Structure formats: structure tokens, C-alpha cells
Amino acid sequence: MSATIEEQARAALDGVRLTPASAIRCQPIRWLWPGWLARGKLHVLAGAPGTGKTTAALALAATITRGGRWPDGTVAPPGRVLVWSGEDDPADTLVPRLRAAGADLGRVLIVGDTLTEEEPRPFDPARDIQALEWQLDHYDDVALLIADPVVSAVSGDSHKNTEVRRALQPLVNLGQRLDCAVLGISHFSKGSAGRDPIERVTGSIAFGALARVVLVTAKGEDGDRLLARAKSNIGPDGGGFRYTLEQIAIGGGMEASRVSWGEALEGTARELLGAAEQQDDEHVEQHDAVDWLKEVLSAGPMPVKDVKKQADEAGFAWRTVQRAMRRAGVDSRRGGFGQPATWRLCSRASKSTVAPFAPHPESGATGATGATDATVTDIAAMRERILARFGSADDDR
Incomplete structure (x- = not known):
């Protein structure tokens, strides 16, 4: 039975629009920062706490407001920036950081409360x-x-x-x-180190899948940080x-953090994050080993084999303990001929020395951690003891 004219008209109104590909005009991606930020596209910036995600995002915002240069030296087209944050206060955090980054504050719009018939309420991106x-x-x-945060x-x-997907649309x-360009800031899930960076974004995999570009941050040893491009469907x-965070004075007795961009890095985001996070882990572990060594040796000298045994029981790799001994101010010495090597804490004023003997894998200072010259005093004292016991070569003649 054929459809009536009315049914056909209703089907046309309720139907799906079909457009021949030949009728669609191709157009290039409109980049704000070539390869990194594109107009009309969703981006996600994710990383672990303490990596400076928000500060980095505000640095990018400041670059746009003044038509400045991106980290790669290209010039940004000037424009306004819209900032919504559910975590940071505009007065004591966002605006001070924008000022520190050199932003044109007149081109930054901070999203405030939503006005209703009853009373203002906090802006809710899910409904406003x-x-x-x-x-x-x-x-x-x-x-x-x-x-911030996009979740x-x-x-x-x-x-x-x-x-x-429905909420982000x-x-x-x-x-x-x-x-x-829309830049949503997110976090990494706890315990996700080593996994694919896209999978590490907190929440559903849809956050990383829906975003056309995913940027990630990491923190390495000595405060070095990095911004890496984990995914791009459009480039x-x-x-x-590489970048660092620094505190600068912004006037009025106030200070704020800002980003100082460094060198360009090569490699995949997974490789770059892995290297940075491994350095950070090693740095933290070595710091813990320093504190542990000071506590273990606070009672007095200890044979190296006993230090090693306690290190194993405490869960420290021996290589980490050997590297930590210098920072802890540990002296490595032998008690005499045939006596075992011992470690002891030395005062900051004294020079850490090592008695002259052949390198030993357990000594640390002259073995695995690199050779250290004995002091002239130690050598002279040892020579006197040998001569007193065995005589000189002239006596033998």
C-alpha cells in the first residue's frame, strides 16, 4: 500500500538530510597554533597533579590575547579568550597568573555566576x-x-x-x-603511569576520543616539565x-607563577612522558634513600654488608643507595687490612674521604658510584704505618 501525500510530507520533515559529497566545499583546518590548537575543534589538556596544566593553558591564552609567539616561534593571531574554572579563584589565582604571563587582560573574559530569577548560582557548563x-x-x-575541568x-x-559524548557535544x-578552539583541562587517572596517554585521561575514553587534539603534561626531575602532543586527528x-614554572612579582606585593618555555622535544608522547616520569620517580626514591641512610647511620658506623642487607629489607635498590650516599654525607672507609668496609655519617664541615684501597663493589664511593681520590693525609699516614712495620727498601739492601 503506497504512502499518502501527507505521510510523504511528514517523512520529509522528519527525515535525515543527505548531501552529495560533490556539493561540499573542502576547506583547510583553521589553526590558531599550527598543529596544536585549531578553531572550531575540541582539545583536551591532561596531566598528573603538579605538572602546571592550568598555568600552561593560561600561558597559551596570554599568547593569543597579545598576538605573541608560540613556543615554536610562530605568531599567534590576536583574539579574545574565554576562561571558565570550577577549581581556581579568578582574583587570587587566574588573573594573577594571566598578568604574570603578560596577557592583555582586556581581552580575557572570565565566566562568572549564572543569573536566574531567584538568585545567582555558580555557572554549570552542563546546563548553562x-x-x-x-x-x-x-x-x-x-x-x-x-x-577547567572539562569533566x-x-x-x-x-x-x-x-x-x-552527549554532554560534550x-x-x-x-x-x-x-x-x-575549545581547550578542556583534565587529570590523569591514578596509577596509570606507563599506559597509553589517551587511556590515562580521567573518566571515559570518550574524552580523548571526541577531542581532535589531546595534549599532555608531565613533571621530571628538578622541576622540569613538558607539554607533549599525544593525539591529533587533524595534523x-x-x-x-620543555617548560618550567617560575614565581614572579606582579605588583602590589603579590607573586604568581608563569611558564617559561624551553627547547622542542622529539618522540611520541608515551616516550616523553615515560622518560620524565621515570626521572621523577628516581628523584623521589633517591631523596627517600638519603633520609633512610641518615637514620640508619645516625647510631654510628656500620659495615657495608649490613647497610646493604637493611636496604634490601627496606625495599631500596642498592644502586639507589650508593647514589644517595654523597647527598647523605656518608663516608666510606675500611678499618684496616682485611677489615670490612664501613659507612659512617660525617659532619658537613669535614671532607668526605675514602681510605686508599682497591675498588670494591660494596664500597660505593670507589666502586659502583665512581672513584674518589684519597686525601694526601690518608696516604702519608698509611705509608708511615707500612714503613714502621716492614722497614724501607734501603734497610733490605
Whole structure:
């Protein structure tokens, strides 16, 4: 039985639009930062706590507001930046950091409370995107939107792919209508070190899958940090930049942190994160080993074999303990001919010395950790003892 004219008309209204590919005009990706930030696209910036994610994001924002240079030296097109943060206070954290980064504060819009008929309430990205879009009708030069944290845009279960995709779509649509890059900040899941960086983003895998570009941060030894490109569906992936965080005065007796960009890095994000996090782990472990050594040797000298035994029981690798001995101010000595090597704490004022004897794998100072010259006094004293006991070569003649 054929459909009536009314049924055909209703089907046309309720149907799906089909467009021939030949009717679609190709257009290039509109980059804010070539290869890193694109207009109309969702990006995710994720990392472990303490890596400076928000500070790095604000550094990128500051670059846009003043038309400055990106870490690779290319020039950013000037524009406005929209910042929403559910974690940091604008007055004592966000604006001071923007000032420290040299941002044109007149081009930064901070998302505040949502006005209602009853009373203002905190902005909720999961339900107030439409109201935000109406307010942005007055601006036509928004280039970047920062959502921190992006998980706040999900009102449902952030670990369910379907709910995450549905919740993030309004944010994606807003970026497309404003023709701005959307940068959502997130965290790494605990205990995820070593895994694929995309899988480490907190919540559903949909956060990393829906984003066209995923950027990640890590912290290495001595405070060095890095920004790496873990994924890009619209350009090359891999590579990164080293950076450090520094505190500077911004006036009025206040200080704020800012990013100082360093050298470009090569390699995949997984390789770069793995190297940085391993260095950080080793640094922390060695610091713990220093404290442990000081405590163990506080009662007095101890044979190296006993130190090694206690290190094994405490869970420290012997190589780590040997590296920590210098920082702990530990002296390595032998008690005499045939006597076992001992470790002891020495005062900061005294020079750490090692008695002259052949390198030994347990000695640390002259074995695995590198040779250390004996002091002239030690050598002279040893020579006198030998001559007193056996006589000189002239006596034998």
C-alpha cells in the first residue's frame, strides 16, 4: 500500500538530510597554533597533579590575547579568550597568573555566576552553555575557550562513553559557532603511569576520543616539565616542548607563577612522558634513600654488608643507595687490612674521604658510584704505618 501525500510530507520533515559529497566545499583546518590548537575543534589538556596544566593553558591564552609567539616561534593571531574554572579563584589565582604571563587582560573574559530569577548560582557548563552563548553574541573575536575541568560539563556518569559524548557535544557546538578552539583541562587517572596517554585521561575514553587534539603534561626531575602532543586527528602527533614554572612579582606585593618555555622535544608522547616520569620517580626514591641512610647511620658506623642487607629489607635498590650516599654525607672507609668496609655519617664541615684501597663493589664511593681520590693525609699516614712495620727498601739492601 503506497504512502499518502501527507505521510510523504511528514517523512520529509522528519527525515535525515543527505548531501552529495560533490556539493561540499573542502576547506583547510583553521589553526590558531599550527598543529596544536585549531578553531572550531575540541582539545583536551591532561596531566598528573603538579605538572602546571592550568598555568600552561593560561600561558597559551596570554599568547593569543597579545598576538605573541608560540613556543615554536610562530605568531599567534590576536583574539579574545574565554576562561571558565570550577577549581581556581579568578582574583587570587587566574588573573594573577594571566598578568604574570603578560596577557592583555582586556581581552580575557572570565565566566562568572549564572543569573536566574531567584538568585545567582555558580555557572554549570552542563546546563548553562546556551545562556553563555547568548552573552557571547556581543563578541565576534573569541579565539579560545578554556573549560577547567572539562569533566564538569558532564552531568551524568563521566565514565560512560554515551553520556560523555552527549554532554560534550554542546561544548563542541559552541566552539564551532564561535569559530574558537575549545581547550578542556583534565587529570590523569591514578596509577596509570606507563599506559597509553589517551587511556590515562580521567573518566571515559570518550574524552580523548571526541577531542581532535589531546595534549599532555608531565613533571621530571628538578622541576622540569613538558607539554607533549599525544593525539591529533587533524595534523601530526608526537613531539613537545620543555617548560618550567617560575614565581614572579606582579605588583602590589603579590607573586604568581608563569611558564617559561624551553627547547622542542622529539618522540611520541608515551616516550616523553615515560622518560620524565621515570626521572621523577628516581628523584623521589633517591631523596627517600638519603633520609633512610641518615637514620640508619645516625647510631654510628656500620659495615657495608649490613647497610646493604637493611636496604634490601627496606625495599631500596642498592644502586639507589650508593647514589644517595654523597647527598647523605656518608663516608666510606675500611678499618684496616682485611677489615670490612664501613659507612659512617660525617659532619658537613669535614671532607668526605675514602681510605686508599682497591675498588670494591660494596664500597660505593670507589666502586659502583665512581672513584674518589684519597686525601694526601690518608696516604702519608698509611705509608708511615707500612714503613714502621716492614722497614724501607734501603734497610733490605
